[in-house]
Amino acid sequence: MLRTAASLARLGTESAFEVLARAQKLAAQGRDIINLGIGQPDFRTPEHIVEAGVKALRDGHHGYTPANGILALREAVAADLHRRHGVEVNPDLIVVVPGGKPTMFFSVLMFGEPGAEIMYPNPGFPIYESIINYSGAKAVPIALEEESGFAFSADAVLARITPATRLIIINSPANPTGGVTPKAEIDRLVAGLADHPHVAVLSDEIYSQMLYEGRAHVSLLQYPEIRDRVILLDGWSKTYAMTGWRLGYGVWPEALVDAAIRLCINDHSCVNAATQHAGIAALTGPQDAVAEMVAAFDERRRVIVPELNQIPGFRCVEPGGAFYAFPNITATGLSARAAQDRFLAEAGVATIAGTSFGAWGEGYLRFSYASSIDAIREAIRRIKACL
Ligand SMILES: Cc1ncc(COP(=O)(O)O)c(C=O)c1O
Numbered sequence: 001m002l003r004t005a006a007s008l009a010r011l012g013t014e015s016a017f018e019v020l021a022r023a024q025k026l027a028a029q030g031r032d033i034i035n036l037g038i039g040q041p042d043f044r045t046p047e048h049i050v051e052a053g054v055k056a057l058r059d060g061h062h063g064y065t066p067a068n069g070i071l072a073l074r075e076a077v078a079a080d081l082h083r084r085h086g087v088e089v090n091p092d093l094i095v096v097v098p099g100g101k102p103t104m105f106f107s108v109l110m111f112g113e114p115g116a117e118i119m120y121p122n123p124g125f126p127i128y129e130s131i132i133n134y135s136g137a138k139a140v141p142i143a144l145e146e147e148s149g150f151a152f153s154a155d156a157v158l159a160r161i162t163p164a165t166r167l168i169i170i171n172s173p174a175n176p177t178g179g180v181t182p183k184a185e186i187d188r189l190v191a192g193l194a195d196h197p198h199v200a201v202l203s204d205e206i207y208s209q210m211l212y213e214g215r216a217h218v219s220l221l222q223y224p225e226i227r228d229r230v231i232l233l234d235g236w237s238k239t240y241a242m243t244g245w246r247l248g249y250g251v252w253p254e255a256l257v258d259a260a261i262r263l264c265i266n267d268h269s270c271v272n273a274a275t276q277h278a279g280i281a282a283l284t285g286p287q288d289a290v291a292e293m294v295a296a297f298d299e300r301r302r303v304i305v306p307e308l309n310q311i312p313g314f315r316c317v318e319p320g321g322a323f324y325a326f327p328n329i330t331a332t333g334l335s336a337r338a339a340q341d342r343f344l345a346e347a348g349v350a351t352i353a354g355t356s357f358g359a360w361g362e363g364y365l366r367f368s369y370a371s372s373i374d375a376i377r378e379a380i381r382r383i384k385a386c387l
Contacts, residue, residue, distance in 0.1 A: 012130030015356035019340070023350040034379040036367045037350035039175060039324065041241040043296075045278075046289040049240060052281030056274040065273050067264040068257075069096025069249070073276045076283040077249055084208070085219040089251055095260045096249045096279070098271050100206045103233040103250035104169070105131055106263045107202045110256060111166040112137035119160060120169040121152060122358035123176055123326075125204065128169050129358055140165070143360050146328055149317055150179025154188035158196075167200045170220070173207040176357045176366040177326040178301075178319020180211065183218045190223045200229040206248070207322040209239045209290060212298050215320055221251060228253050238322075239290055240282045245275045297323045300369040300376060307380040308367065312387060323370045326354065330363040332387060339365055347382035 019037040027033045044050075068074065074091035081089045097103055104127060112118055112135025120128035122141035132139040142157055144150045157168060170189075172181040193199060203220035211217055220230045235248025252260045264270065304325050308316040313332030316325055329339055336353035343349045343365075352368075354361025369376060 007134055007136065010133040010136075012126060012133065014126050014130075016352055019344070019350050019352055022344065026344070026348070031348050033344075033348045033350060034371070034375050034382070035350045036369070036371055036376070036379055037352050039368050040243040040370060041238060041293060041323070042370045042372070043241040043289075043293055045241050045245070046282075046285075048285050049242070049278045049282045052285075053245070053274045053278035056277035061273040061277060063273065065270045065276060067270050068092075068261045069094070069271060070273075070276050070280075073280050073283075074249075076280050080283045081219075081221065081251070084217070085221055087219070087221045089221065093252050093254065093257050094249055095252060095257065095264060096247070096271055096276065097264060098246035098248070098268055099243075100204070100233055100235045100237060100248040101127060102264075102267070103231065103248060103260075104128065104202060104204065106250070106260055107167060107169075107200075107231050107233075108132055108135050108137070109263065110259055111135075111200065115164060116166045117162060117164040118167045118169065119157065119165065121171055121174065123150075123354055123361035123364065124169075124171060124357055125175050126357055137166070138164070141358060141360065142168075142170075144174070144177060144179060146317055146364075149320065150174060150177035150326065151181040151185060152189075154185045154192060157189055158192040161196050161199060163198075165196070165199050167202060169202045169204065171204040171206075172218075173210060173319075173321025175207070175322055176324050176352065176354070176361070176364075178322045178324045179326075180215055180320035181218075183216075186218050186220070190220075190226055193226055197229075200231065200253075201226065202231045202233060204233045206233060206235055206238055208234060210294055210297060210323060211321045212294075212301060213320070228255065231256070236279055236282055241289075241293065242278070242282070245272075245278060247271060247275050247279045297369065300371070300373055301325070303373050304367060304369045304376050304380075307377065311380065311384055323368055325367045325369060326364050327367070328363055329365050336362055336364055343383055343386060347379075347386040349379045349382055 114136040232251040316327035340353035354364030
């Protein structure tokens with residue numbers, strides 16, 4: 001009998017990958033599957049970015065890079081943050097990592113241990129709760145509600161801070177709800193944090209460029225009063241359709257950046273060099289493809305939400321960002337998990353049960369609308385027929 005660490009049993013997972021595997025298995029058996037489960041753009045990475053990666057390989061960028069990333073890439077990130085958020089960021093505080101996930105893993109590893117409390121959105125990206133539990137810290141949910149468009153309430157967050165709270169994780173625009181927290185609420189959270197100087201914030205802004213109807217992104221970096229305790233998570237996966245390249249970054253407070261780099265050295269040494277060169281091309285090249293993708297998602301959003309609202313028993317609030325719709329399905333009489341399994345098995349439509357994103361997701365299903373309008377319409381038709 002192998003004697004693994006007890007913490008291993010506390011590690012959760014991201015069911016989107018399990019549903020993807022089941023959907024692919026059904027497709028391999030000849031079933032016609034529409035996949036609205038996985039959260040990734042259905043576009044190719046723009047050609048000039050691919051070319052930069054290929055060129056880097058041809059030019060001989062085959063070795064290790066600095067653990068925190070090539071300086072030119074970190075400078076490009078700093079320039080991009082200035083362009084988008086109007087903030088000055090020292091490239092030495094930027095740590096390039098393989099995707100969005102390592103920054104959240106490292107943040108929780110830095111603060112989480114038995115006796116500590118970490119707050120996280122629920123329903124939210126499932127890895128937050130998983131790694132908090134893994135660290136031994138207490139996972140304290142920030143309940144997100146349909147009534148407020150799944151924005152968080154600053155008062156509710158502040159009310160749950162205790163002397164044991166070390167880190168608060170926020171995510172706007174959000175997965176799985178598409179919720180966007182208004183600036184006024186973020187202002188109130190930041191003001192309230194003045195009374196809790198021991199609390200750090202991880203702001204997951206991976207969907208920061210996917211906002212609709214004229215909404216402007218509010219970055220936690222824009223609040224100088226908490227800059228010394230904000231960790232920003234962002235990356236290329238969603239914005240540039242680069243999920244498989246594995247490229248993301250954290251902007252760290254000065255007090256934590258060395259620890260973040262040490263975690264990189266212990267974990268993966270550095271990000272693949274060619275990928276980093278592609279990342280430079282993404283940030284410094286034309287941004288038209290980003291605008292085109294966001295426009296396409298917006299068009300699909302305007303199709304899927306009214307369509308979902310026409311399914312008997314479904315009720316869907318308007319998502320303000322990301323590429324997810326999160327309808328309430330309680331009136332169908334099905335649990336989230338039963339609906340997910342039934343729609344996949346009987347209608348050939350992959351969606352993700354709300355409970356995959358935490359207990360507060362019961363009664364909801366996540367639809368990723370990073371799929372063609374025809375596929376979306378056909379999926380809804382099949383679900384209606386199945387019900
Ligand atoms: C909110 C959120 N943060 C982070 C990530 C991780 O992104 P990456 O694939 O770059 O690790 C995702 C991916 O779905 C996400 O939805």
